[in-house]
Amino acid sequence: MDAGRGTGRTLYDKIVDAHVVRDLDGLGEEVLLYVDRSVLNEYTSPQAFTRLRAANRPVWRPRATLGVVDHVNSTAADRGALMPDEAGQTQTDYFARNSADFGIEKFDVLHPMQGIEHVVMPEMGLVQPGMVIAAGDSHTTTYGAFGALGFGIGTSDIEHYLATQTLVYRRLKNMRVRIDGRLGFGVVSKDLVMTLIREIGASGATGYAIEFAGQAIAALSVEARMTICNMAVECGARGALIAPDDKVFAAIEGKPRAPRGALWDQAVAYWRTLRSDEGARFDQEIALDASEIAPMVTWGTSPDQAAPISAYVPQPNGRADIARALDYMDLRPGAALADIPIQRAFIGSCTNARIEDLRQAAAVLRGRRVAAGVRAMIAPGSSAVRRQAEAEGLDRVFIAAGFEWRQSGCSMCLAMNDDVLAPGERCASSTNRNFEGRQGAGGRTHLMSPAMVAAAAVMGRLTDVRKLGARA
Amino acid sequence: MSFEPFIVREGLAAAMPVANVDTDVIMPKQFLKGIDRAGLDRGVFHGLRYDASGAPIADFIFNDSRWRAPRFLIVGPNFGCGSSREHAVWGLMQAGVSALIGTSFAGIFFDNCTRNGLLAICAAPNDVDALLARATEGPCAMRIDLPEQTIVAGDLKSRFEIEPGRKRALTSGLDAVGLTLEHRDAIAAFEAEHFARYPWIKP
Numbered sequence: 001m002d003a004g005r006g007t008g009r010t011l012y013d014k015i016v017d018a019h020v021v022r023d024l025d026g027l028g029e030e031v032l033l034y035v036d037r038s039v040l041n042e043y044t045s046p047q048a049f050t051r052l053r054a055a056n057r058p059v060w061r062p063r064a065t066l067g068v069v070d071h072v073n074s075t076a077a078d079r080g081a082l083m084p085d086e087a088g089q090t091q092t093d094y095f096a097r098n099s100a101d102f103g104i105e106k107f108d109v110l111h112p113m114q115g116i117e118h119v120v121m122p123e124m125g126l127v128q129p130g131m132v133i134a135a136g137d138s139h140t141t142t143y144g145a146f147g148a149l150g151f152g153i154g155t156s157d158i159e160h161y162l163a164t165q166t167l168v169y170r171r172l173k174n175m176r177v178r179i180d181g182r183l184g185f186g187v188v189s190k191d192l193v194m195t196l197i198r199e200i201g202a203s204g205a206t207g208y209a210i211e212f213a214g215q216a217i218a219a220l221s222v223e224a225r226m227t228i229c230n231m232a233v234e235c236g237a238r239g240a241l242i243a244p245d246d247k248v249f250a251a252i253e254g255k256p257r258a259p260r261g262a263l264w265d266q267a268v269a270y271w272r273t274l275r276s277d278e279g280a281r282f283d284q285e286i287a288l289d290a291s292e293i294a295p296m297v298t299w300g301t302s303p304d305q306a307a308p309i310s311a312y313v314p315q316p317n318g319r320a321d322i323a324r325a326l327d328y329m330d331l332r333p334g335a336a337l338a339d340i341p342i343q344r345a346f347i348g349s350c351t352n353a354r355i356e357d358l359r360q361a362a363a364v365l366r367g368r369r370v371a372a373g374v375r376a377m378i379a380p381g382s383s384a385v386r387r388q389a390e391a392e393g394l395d396r397v398f399i400a401a402g403f404e405w406r407q408s409g410c411s412m413c414l415a416m417n418d419d420v421l422a423p424g425e426r427c428a429s430s431t432n433r434n435f436e437g438r439q440g441a442g443g444r445t446h447l448m449s450p451a452m453v454a455a456a457a458v459m460g461r462l463t464d465v466r467k468l469g470a471r472a
Numbered sequence: 473m474s475f476e477p478f479i480v481r482e483g484l485a486a487a488m489p490v491a492n493v494d495t496d497v498i499m500p501k502q503f504l505k506g507i508d509r510a511g512l513d514r515g516v517f518h519g520l521r522y523d524a525s526g527a528p529i530a531d532f533i534f535n536d537s538r539w540r541a542p543r544f545l546i547v548g549p550n551f552g553c554g555s556s557r558e559h560a561v562w563g564l565m566q567a568g569v570s571a572l573i574g575t576s577f578a579g580i581f582f583d584n585c586t587r588n589g590l591l592a593i594c595a596a597p598n599d600v601d602a603l604l605a606r607a608t609e610g611p612c613a614m615r616i617d618l619p620e621q622t623i624v625a626g627d628l629k630s631r632f633e634i635e636p637g638r639k640r641a642l643t644s645g646l647d648a649v650g651l652t653l654e655h656r657d658a659i660a661a662f663e664a665e666h667f668a669r670y671p672w673i674k675p
């Protein structure tokens with residue numbers, strides 16, 4: 001199976017090879033892939049269960065799956081068990097019935113460990129190096145920060161996974177993105193991945209799994225790596241991996257579902273072998289220099305329509321996609337990005353709402369106030385993140401600055417609950433997608449890091465956070 | 473049988489040449505609140521089909537009386553990017569779309585198409601350009617033959633590539649879960665070995 005793959009194997013190929021139940025095409029390209037774990041949410045899973053029920057099929061291994069309510073729930077500070085609308089309630093009711101009937105553990109909205117699925121899974125210690133984790137959400141790539149192969153699947157594949165613990169899987173090509181050099185002051189992993197997406201485009205990694213490597217990646221915390229792997233799907237990657245190191249092992253150790261005792265030692269010994277071989281062949285290699293990267297913002301309606309904050313709204317020069325994006329975004333070519341006024345600011349999502357993100361935002365907001373006319377809110381990535389932030393006093397910083405301190409959920413990342421932009425409203429957002437209508441029909445989204453959102457909220461316009469600086 | 477096998481289909485093709493059409497645009501979030509697959513034809517391209525007051529936008533292909541319900545769409549690159557929502561595929565099929573032809577599709581969407589019997593064809597860029605030009609002029613009668621891997625639109629005739637596994641799935645329409653469960657013993661044997669080798673993984 002390694003023929004033609006060079007002298008060594010990539011980390012991606014090692015993980016896939018360790019999960020091949022059957023070779024389906026005789027070439028090792030299409031395989032029946034064993035899946036170690038999954039997480040379910042209330043909006044992409046219902047039709048999968050309906051099919052299982054209709055065919056009278058059980059779930060193969062219920063304990064391999066966790067259910068989390070995150071997409072449709074309220075994030076109001078005083079939320080109760082009920083969903084904001086009837087349709088959302090129907091979905092969570094059915095979710096509850098499905099998890100109970102099929103024996104799947106589920107965190108409902110008031111569970112102390114509730115949160116966005118991709119924040120909750122690592123908090124539980126359910127994401128471990130070398131695992132294959134497939135879930136009904138495209139940002140499952142997040143788990144690559146732990147050296148686990150995570151990827152998103154649709155509802156039919158959720159059904160296939162639940163019934164068989166496997167997926168019919170096509171092997172991807174290998175891409176390595178090497179990022180050396182040091183990130184400058186005020187520049188974070190969000191800027192790194194946004195730069196990559198701009199460089200290679202929204203489909204630059206379609207058909208690939210990306211392995212991130214280099215000094216700048218090694219220097220990042222595991223949370224910062226999660227931001228990168230999370231957004232790798234925005235350039236089309238169906239898998240993003242970073243070879244696990246001691247930081248990863250430390251981030252897993254002691255978590256509720258982490259291995260313990262002798263199993264822990266055995267696991268770590270294996271995890272240390274999880275890296276691409278010397279001489280492994282990558283179909284494509286890309287190099288970036290971290291020291292050249294500046295804080296990024298998007299100006300358009302696709303995540304690759306991005307630029308450093310010091311840049312200007314581009315001229316369409318005959319490109320219909322740019323003209324259309326600028327029309328939707330109501331932006332004038334040649335305008336300075338740092339002059340764009342905002343009405344909303346949102347810190348949240350599985351990309352950037354973990355504790356380090358909140359600390360970075362708080363460092364900007366300490367002693368400052370949200371500008372008049374801006375409505376700003378924070379929806380922590382999980383209920384555990386919310387508690388941690390409160391223990392550190394960050395909630396008081398946010399509230400004093402004029403931010404709404406909300407409960408956890410996807411919230412205005414995709415606005416399936418009651419957190420939405422009004423038509424025409426412009427939002428600085430720490431999320432991952434600036435698609436038309438993503439945060440509300442007619443709403444306009446500018447993606448950026450959480451500290452950049454905080455800076456924009458304070459200034460009332462897109463702002464280079466480096467000009468504000470952090471306050472101790 | 474989980475869907476109607478795709479063998480030979482004929483119908484009108486329409487052009488949608490925009491790049492990076494994401495699944496939020498194909499199926500906006502207000503249509504994701506169900507627990508079944510029904511009623512999604514109303515949601516397809518909702519923001520492109522209707523204005524803010526709910527009135528149909530006359531020149532959008534799904535409203536244009538010359539097509540009304542195009543059977544085939546010639547699409548721009550990276551069609552179906554973004555969210556994994558399979559509702560996008562269900563909606564397209566409920567609206568009568570049977571095949572998509574473009575140069576590239578986003579990975580999850582591409583798989584979702586196959587699982588439901590919607591044929592997504594990755595065609596050569598010059599073939600897509602020729603079909604786009606033809607379909608932009610007006611309704612374009614087209615015939616897709618999957619076993620032969622050909623697209624015929626008037627005097628335009630092209631061949632496309634497709635992986636054997638996808639072709640088999642699409643032309644058979646068989647229930648993928650059922651097929652995999654025929655190998656349940658292999659899965660169980662794999663699992664036993666997997667847990668013996670990596671015991672901490674066993675949930």
Ligand code: SF4
Nearest residue numbers: 139349350410413414
């Ligand atoms: S936070 Fe946003 S991107 Fe992440 S799972 Fe929720 S909706 Fe999807």
